[in-house]
Structures are given as structure tokens and as C-alpha cells.
Amino acid sequence: MxxxxxxxxxxxxxxxxxxxxxxxxxxxxxxxQGKSSLFGSNSQEVGEIAxxxxxxxxxxxxxxxxxxxxxxxxxxxxxxxxxxxxxxxxxxxxxxxxxxxxxxxxxxxxxxxxxxxxxxxxxxxxxxxxxxxxxxxxxxxxxxxxxxxxxxxxxxxxxxxxxxxxxxxxxxxxxxxxxxxxxxRMSNYVTQADAAKEYQAQTAKFNSKFLFVPFFSIPDSSIKVQDSQLEEYLAKHKDEFKGTNTRSIQYATFPVIPTKQDTVEFYNQIKKLAKDLAVAQNDSAFAVLNSDVRTPYLVSYSEIPEGVKEQLATFQVGGIYGPFKNGLTYSIYKYGGLKKDTLFTMRASHILIAPANKSDSAKAQARTRAEGILAQIKGGASFETLAQMNGMDGTAQQGGDLGYFKNNGGMAKSFEKALFGFNGAGLMPGIVETEFGFHVVKVTDAKTNTSYKLAAINKTIAPSQATMDKVFTTADAFANANGNLASFEVALKKDRNLIMMRAERLTENASAVNNLSNAREIVRWAFDDNTAVGDGSKKVFEQDSQYIVAYVTGKSEKENVKVEDFRIELTALVRNQLKGEMIAKKLENKKGSLEQIAQAYGAGALVETVQDITLASGMLNTAGPDAIALGRIAGLKNGKRSKVFVGDNGVFIAEKLGGAPAPALADYSNFKNQIQMMNTQRSSFYINEAIKENANIVDKRYKFY
Incomplete structure (x- = not known):
């Protein structure tokens, strides 16, 4: 069974x-049967797939x-x-x-x-x-x-x-x-030319001296961008701006805060619970039954809240301690002493580098990459950042954090043996190899088998029903008095204490609005066929410890992309385009050395030099990793100067001062494997996206749920 x-x-x-x-x-x-208007639509169709x-x-x-x-x-x-x-x-x-x-x-x-x-x-x-x-x-x-x-x-x-x-x-x-x-995946083939190109990009180095005028040297306020320019830019780059069905809203929030009377009653409740906990025969069971937030009875030192740790040395077995405050939650503890466990607990983070396949060359390449990452961390690089950039498992986005675990066989044997054989906390000095690949590991909480017996009652202070009713009445009156966006904006000017929030580009199936985690009702209202831009909700939405009155401020449609949908992004792009034209025009026809041209240009022009830059990972000082500039400089012949050109971040005149070309290489296998590994890692995602795009999926669930 x-x-x-x-x-x-x-x-x-x-x-x-x-x-x-x-x-x-x-x-x-x-x-x-298509007769109800409950969901703002008479259609029975919840969606369409292929x-x-x-x-x-x-x-x-x-x-x-x-x-x-x-x-x-x-x-x-x-x-x-x-x-x-x-x-x-x-x-x-x-x-x-x-x-x-x-x-x-x-x-x-x-x-x-x-x-x-x-x-x-x-x-x-x-x-x-x-x-x-x-x-x-x-x-x-x-x-x-x-x-x-x-x-x-x-x-x-x-x-x-x-x-x-x-x-x-x-x-x-x-x-x-x-x-x-x-x-x-097997249909994906990396050519010799692709591998050679990658080798050149990673290995060939060049030196350069360049004049750079950044876009930010010209104040944004001095550039006036017209709607017609935005329309023209969008028309030329429509493939870069995919339409989506979204709604943008503003909303007034009316928080429900416990009153003084609510607080007095709460403290009386805490005092009574503390007395009852002191005499409870089964203190852990009593704590569980009376807690709003349940916590384990046996906890390691690392799991104890910081405020409690500060006083832990003074705790006596059988004593009652607290309350300790954490936000709106107050905790009281009955201390039961220590317990030594047969198992150890620790916390660690890792960066997994998995080989592309089971061949010796792939394993060697993965090990070399892992050792390189370890060396970067030893040199001062951020473990968490490198985990996000390089990790090949689900922990990458959490900075490699594995959480707490015990030496009970839950991890790979070689991994567990290495970690629980490590004393203290910090970066492990060497790579750990498992059947999954090579791990760079940082122990964040050292191993321990000591647990603390803490029966905790955690109570969250909450407003009374009378307090909630009073705030709801205020919110309801506001909704009835301000039924549209225009009247809402007037009310905001009159009442400076009114709390207003914005939520931009909500999608159809969103369940959260900013920090409102269960806001599906608000989203459904915003997408209702009967809700137009400028409408107010008229009804009050209840969200945790607050009431919400919402207003639709904008909308976008998947099949009808408009400037307004991407106004901020388009304005920045067009503004930089105009700045580039202005700067380039001012630099044209100027003669002399780069320093003389910079002096003639005036404020904002910089002359900088870089050494040993590669095309794959070059940084151009103030200009940063400007891909256009890197490509143009790499393509120059030694000793030659470029014409004025506009890069990603500003305008350049560049000179190539030589460098170190990539040595001849007979075997590009390692670079082929690098590209193949990256393609393999991405293939599942790309396949999934391609199938969904080809299926022309129409999701109308938002109309029903």
C-alpha cells in the first residue's frame, strides 16, 4: 500500500x-452553455493549441x-x-x-x-x-x-x-x-569554422587606443524625442519588440493595522500562553497546538533566530523566555536543554560543472573549468555571482545554496564524504568530483550534531474584526467616491497620506501584483472584457492585512504592438541614436592625434588605452563591454585608425596598436566541445519554445479562473 x-x-x-x-x-x-456573463465573455473556449x-x-x-x-x-x-x-x-x-x-x-x-x-x-x-x-x-x-x-x-x-x-x-x-x-540535439553540429572562430575570439589579443564620447555625456533633457521618431524606430525594429497582452494598474492600499486595544489584548494572550507553557506536561505538543507559525522542537544553532542566540547562553532548562519580536510575530520559548544526534547537519553551496559527455577529454575540460572558477573565488571573486553564471543545476539561481542537509546518504557518497570530512566553514580548497561532475564548494554553516530543545509558541499580532470593519468602510467609501482614474488622481493630490502603488505590464495569468501574492482577483478584474483603461474597480479587494482599490492605467495587446507598450525602452534607444548622430557629426573632419581631437571636441571626450583585450571578453574601460566597438577594433589592421563610428554606449575613433595573434592550433576539439556543451544545455529550452511558438497557443484561462 x-x-x-x-x-x-x-x-x-x-x-x-x-x-x-x-x-x-x-x-x-x-x-x-455560453449564456453566462460571469467571466466577461460568452465563449466556451478556454484556449487553443496547435x-x-x-x-x-x-x-x-x-x-x-x-x-x-x-x-x-x-x-x-x-x-x-x-x-x-x-x-x-x-x-x-x-x-x-x-x-x-x-x-x-x-x-x-x-x-x-x-x-x-x-x-x-x-x-x-x-x-x-x-x-x-x-x-x-x-x-x-x-x-x-x-x-x-x-x-x-x-x-x-x-x-x-x-x-x-x-x-x-x-x-x-x-x-x-x-x-x-x-x-x-544530435542534429546540432559544430563545424571546424565555428570552433576556429571561438578559439580566435577567446585567444587572440589586441591593444588599442581610442577616443570615446559616452552617450551619458549629453544630458537626456537636452534631447527631445518625438512620437514620430518612436513610431519610425518601432517600424524598423518590430521583430525586437514582441507584443503581449498586459495591463498596468495603480491602486490605493488601505492597511489594516492593529489598534492600541488590539495590542493590549494580544499581550494578555501571550502572557497567559507563557504561564500555560511553563506547566505543560508535553511542552512541544502544547507549543505546536498554540502557534500561528510552527517551528521544529529540535533545532541546530544555525537555525535559531539571531535575537534568541544572543540570550541563549543565559537559558536554564525549564525556563520560559521572551517574547522575541520578528516583524508582527512574537515568540516565547521553553528551553529543554541540549541533545547530541548521531547524524551531523551542515549547510553548503556549490557550483556544479558537468562534462558534456562521459569521454575523458570532456571530463578533463570540465575539471579545468571548475578549477579556474575555484581560482577566481580564491582571488576574491563572488562565489554567489559565479554560481549564477556557471552552475549547471537548479541551485545556480540561488547562488548555489544547497540548504541544510545531514550525512544520511541524501547526497552523492563522494560529495557527502568530502563535505563532512571538512572542518569549519568557508571555501573548500579543492574540487569535489562526483558522478554528476566537478563541484566548487563553500561550507556556509559548519557541521554539528548538537541540537537545542526549544518549544516555541509563535503568535502573530492581528487586528480585531472591529478594526478590519472600520478600515473596510473607509476603503469602500473611497471606491464609491472615486470610480475612475481621473477622480483617483484628484484624490491623490488632496490626500497626501493616501498610499498609492503601481504595477506595470501584468500578464493574463499572473497571480501576484507586486508583493500581493494572492492577487488573482485583481488581475482577472483588470483583464475583464468590461474593464476599460481608466476604470476603477468600484469594489474593494481584500489582500492579507490590507484592502485594495484598483484602477487600470494602460493595456497592451499581443497582435497590436504600439509605441506606448515600449515607450521607455524606445525613448532610450532613439535618444541614444540622436546623441550618436550629434556626437559623430561634431567629430567628423577633425584632424590630429586622438588627444587633439578630444581637446577640440570639448567636455565629455575621453582618450583611453587597453591592453591584451580579447573579442570574447573584452572590457573597454569606461565604455565597458561594447560589442560593436570590440568588433570594429579587432577588425582593424595594426597601426590603423578607424573612422568615427557609433557603438553600443557611445561614439568612438579607435586605433589598433598591435597585440598577440592566436597561435596556430591543430586540434579544435576542446572548442568544439565548449560550443556543443552550451548548445546541449540550451536545447531543451529552445525546443520547448519552438514547439509552443509553432503551435500558436492561445491561453484564455484568465477569463475563467
Missing amino acids: ALITKIREKSGIAAAAIAISLVLFLVGSDIF GESILIQDFQKKVEEATQNYTAQTGKGPSEQEASMIRDQVWNQLILDIAYKKEFDALGIKVSDEELIDMVQGNNIHPSVRQQFTNPQTGQFDKTFVVQFLKNLKTLPVEQQQAWDRFEKSISQDRIRAKYENLM
């Missing part, structure tokens, strides 16, 4: 959908099935966030079933019955099957468990048989997609 539960957790769509029974009760079946219309009835049925699976697996209904997640996953599954399947079918890619059997119980076990049937105590996979399970499958309840069917379907789809992506 435990096994099939695990399979259902993995095979089902791990999310849920909101129940719509109340909606059906209120509006009846008209909602699915020319196939998706009706709300069909989509909702799949959502309800996934909801039932979720409830059966977890024993509870979904939260709002989980409901949103399940709708996304049902939609993504439809994209896979329709758009991807057309691509698979066109190429004749499929998984035969024999191949499926081989993945489940044959010689090439699918990783998901291996994971499900691995003994957690021994860490060993036993195929006989799979065979025995399948023999008994027909004796299991129907829902468990269905769970297995879904599981087999999921691994079959995973295999088909892997075949397709591998086919696409």
Missing part, C-alpha cells in the same frame, strides 16, 4: 484545482480529475496556490498531448509495448521505476519486487490500478520526449 501511494504521488499531477460547486450552484449549467480548441467543460473535467487524485493522495483539499498549480500542470499536459504529439507523430517517434515492458521490468529500467522500487533502507533496487507487484496489480482497488496506468503513461511520454530531444 505504501508503494502504490508513492507511485501515485509521483505519477499524478502534483497539484490541485479549486472546487467550483458553489459557482455551478449560483449560475447553473448556463456557464457551460489549431485544436480547448473547451472549458473538457479542461475543467481534467482539473477535477487531478483534484480528486490530489485529495486522495494527501487527504486534504488544495489551497489556492495548489489550485493554480494544478491548472498550470493540466494546461502543460495538454500542450504535451497536442502540440508535442503532433511533432512526435510526424517523425514516427513512439514507445512500443515491448519497450515499455523493458523500461518497467526488463534490462533498461526507467529511472522513475528504479526510484519507486528501491529499498530506502538498503538503497538497492530489486526487479523481483516490480514483477511481484505487477502480478498482483489486478487484485488491487480500481483507483490503484488507474494510478499505475497513469504512471506507465507518464514514463512512456518521458521516453518519447527524450527521444525527440536527443534527435534534435
Whole structure:
């Protein structure tokens, strides 16, 4: 039974959908017959994928099935966030079933019955099957468990048989997609010319002296950009500005802050809980039952809040301490002493450099790259920045942070052995090699097996219902008195204490508005067919501890790109274009050395020199990594001067002073591998984007949820 539960957790769509029974009760079946205006549209279509219309009835049925699976697996209904997640996953599954399947079918890619059997119980076990049937105590996979399970499958309840069917379907789809992506990757070939070009860009060095007049030397206020110029620029560069359906809003926020009376009542509650905690027979259970925010009873030193750490040395076993304040949450603690664990806990960050393949040359290249990164960090470079730039796993965007972990086999054996053999915190001196690649590692919290027994009651101060009602009345009166954007702007001028926020370019399916995490209702209102630019919400939206009154200030459309959609970006580009023309015109026909030309130009002109610059990673001092300038300078002959030209960041006149050409190279394999590895890393993303673009996906879920 435990096994099939695990399979259902993995095979089902791990999310849920909101129940719509109340909606059906209120509006009846008209909602699915095109008669309801509840969602601002009479259409039954929730979207279109690869020319196939998706009706709300069909989509909702799949959502309800996934909801039932979720409830059966977890024993509870979904939260709002989980409901949103399940709708996304049902939609993504439809994209896979329709758009991807057309691509698979066109190429004749499929998984035969024999191949499926081989993945489940044959010689090439699918990783998901291996994971499900691995003994957690021994860490060993036993195929006989799979065979025995399948023999008994027909004796299991129907829902468990269905769970297995879904599981087999999921691994079959995973295999088909892997075949397709591998086919696409194998079709990507790096030529000798590409490798030679990359070698030259990385290796050939040049020296240069150049005159540079940055765009910022001319004040923006002195350049007047006309709408006609913006229109002309957009028309010439329309491929660079893709349209999207967005809304921009302003909103007034009315925070609900606990009153003095609310605070007094809260402190009385905290005092009573502290007294009860002191005499509770099971202090940890009592703390859990009475906390708004639950925290573990056994915690390592690193997990203890800083304010508590400062007083921890004074704690006596059985004593009550606090309250400690963290935002609006107050915590009281009962200290139970120390506990030594058999396992150690630590926290670390890493930068994974994975080889492009299993060949010795690829491994050597990956090791060299990892050692180079380690050397940069030892030289003072930021570990987190280099992790974001180079990391090849999901931790990269978090600066490589792995969080806290124990020496219980949760990490690769060689990784765990190296880290828990390291004493203290800081950068590990050498590279750690695992089956995944080469790791640069920084221990952020040293290993420890000491835990602290802290029964914590965490209570968040909240306003009373009377306080909430009073603020709502104020917000509701404001909404009724200021029904459109014009009156809202007048109100802002009259009341300087009114809190106003902006949210630009909200997308159709956005669930957050700035720091308002569950703002789906506001977004749906903004995209409603009956909501126009300039309209006010008229109703008050409740968001956590505040009330919101919103106004639509702008909109953009996917099929109708306008200057207004990209006014800020376009204005900056056109302004720099005009500055470039002005500067270039002033520099033309000036003679003499670069210093003489700079002096003749006047304020703003700089003459700078750079040494040993490469085309791949050159920095031109004040001008930065100006790609146009780097290319123009690299293309000059030694001792020659360029004409005046406009770069990315300003206007240049450049002289090439020589350099060190790239030595002749007989074998470009390493550079071929570099390019191939980068292409491989990006291929899944590019394939996915290409299929979705080709499918002409129209997503109208925002009208219904």
C-alpha cells in the first residue's frame, strides 16, 4: 500500500484545482452553455493549441480529475496556490498531448509495448521505476519486487490500478520526449569554422587606443524625442519588440493595522500562553497546538533566530523566555536543554560543472573549468555571482545554496564524504568530483550534531474584526467616491497620506501584483472584457492585512504592438541614436592625434588605452563591454585608425596598436566541445519554445479562473 501511494504521488499531477460547486450552484449549467456573463465573455473556449480548441467543460473535467487524485493522495483539499498549480500542470499536459504529439507523430517517434515492458521490468529500467522500487533502507533496487507487484496489480482497488496506468503513461511520454530531444540535439553540429572562430575570439589579443564620447555625456533633457521618431524606430525594429497582452494598474492600499486595544489584548494572550507553557506536561505538543507559525522542537544553532542566540547562553532548562519580536510575530520559548544526534547537519553551496559527455577529454575540460572558477573565488571573486553564471543545476539561481542537509546518504557518497570530512566553514580548497561532475564548494554553516530543545509558541499580532470593519468602510467609501482614474488622481493630490502603488505590464495569468501574492482577483478584474483603461474597480479587494482599490492605467495587446507598450525602452534607444548622430557629426573632419581631437571636441571626450583585450571578453574601460566597438577594433589592421563610428554606449575613433595573434592550433576539439556543451544545455529550452511558438497557443484561462 505504501508503494502504490508513492507511485501515485509521483505519477499524478502534483497539484490541485479549486472546487467550483458553489459557482455551478449560483449560475447553473448556463456557464457551460455560453449564456453566462460571469467571466466577461460568452465563449466556451478556454484556449487553443496547435489549431485544436480547448473547451472549458473538457479542461475543467481534467482539473477535477487531478483534484480528486490530489485529495486522495494527501487527504486534504488544495489551497489556492495548489489550485493554480494544478491548472498550470493540466494546461502543460495538454500542450504535451497536442502540440508535442503532433511533432512526435510526424517523425514516427513512439514507445512500443515491448519497450515499455523493458523500461518497467526488463534490462533498461526507467529511472522513475528504479526510484519507486528501491529499498530506502538498503538503497538497492530489486526487479523481483516490480514483477511481484505487477502480478498482483489486478487484485488491487480500481483507483490503484488507474494510478499505475497513469504512471506507465507518464514514463512512456518521458521516453518519447527524450527521444525527440536527443534527435534534435544530435542534429546540432559544430563545424571546424565555428570552433576556429571561438578559439580566435577567446585567444587572440589586441591593444588599442581610442577616443570615446559616452552617450551619458549629453544630458537626456537636452534631447527631445518625438512620437514620430518612436513610431519610425518601432517600424524598423518590430521583430525586437514582441507584443503581449498586459495591463498596468495603480491602486490605493488601505492597511489594516492593529489598534492600541488590539495590542493590549494580544499581550494578555501571550502572557497567559507563557504561564500555560511553563506547566505543560508535553511542552512541544502544547507549543505546536498554540502557534500561528510552527517551528521544529529540535533545532541546530544555525537555525535559531539571531535575537534568541544572543540570550541563549543565559537559558536554564525549564525556563520560559521572551517574547522575541520578528516583524508582527512574537515568540516565547521553553528551553529543554541540549541533545547530541548521531547524524551531523551542515549547510553548503556549490557550483556544479558537468562534462558534456562521459569521454575523458570532456571530463578533463570540465575539471579545468571548475578549477579556474575555484581560482577566481580564491582571488576574491563572488562565489554567489559565479554560481549564477556557471552552475549547471537548479541551485545556480540561488547562488548555489544547497540548504541544510545531514550525512544520511541524501547526497552523492563522494560529495557527502568530502563535505563532512571538512572542518569549519568557508571555501573548500579543492574540487569535489562526483558522478554528476566537478563541484566548487563553500561550507556556509559548519557541521554539528548538537541540537537545542526549544518549544516555541509563535503568535502573530492581528487586528480585531472591529478594526478590519472600520478600515473596510473607509476603503469602500473611497471606491464609491472615486470610480475612475481621473477622480483617483484628484484624490491623490488632496490626500497626501493616501498610499498609492503601481504595477506595470501584468500578464493574463499572473497571480501576484507586486508583493500581493494572492492577487488573482485583481488581475482577472483588470483583464475583464468590461474593464476599460481608466476604470476603477468600484469594489474593494481584500489582500492579507490590507484592502485594495484598483484602477487600470494602460493595456497592451499581443497582435497590436504600439509605441506606448515600449515607450521607455524606445525613448532610450532613439535618444541614444540622436546623441550618436550629434556626437559623430561634431567629430567628423577633425584632424590630429586622438588627444587633439578630444581637446577640440570639448567636455565629455575621453582618450583611453587597453591592453591584451580579447573579442570574447573584452572590457573597454569606461565604455565597458561594447560589442560593436570590440568588433570594429579587432577588425582593424595594426597601426590603423578607424573612422568615427557609433557603438553600443557611445561614439568612438579607435586605433589598433598591435597585440598577440592566436597561435596556430591543430586540434579544435576542446572548442568544439565548449560550443556543443552550451548548445546541449540550451536545447531543451529552445525546443520547448519552438514547439509552443509553432503551435500558436492561445491561453484564455484568465477569463475563467
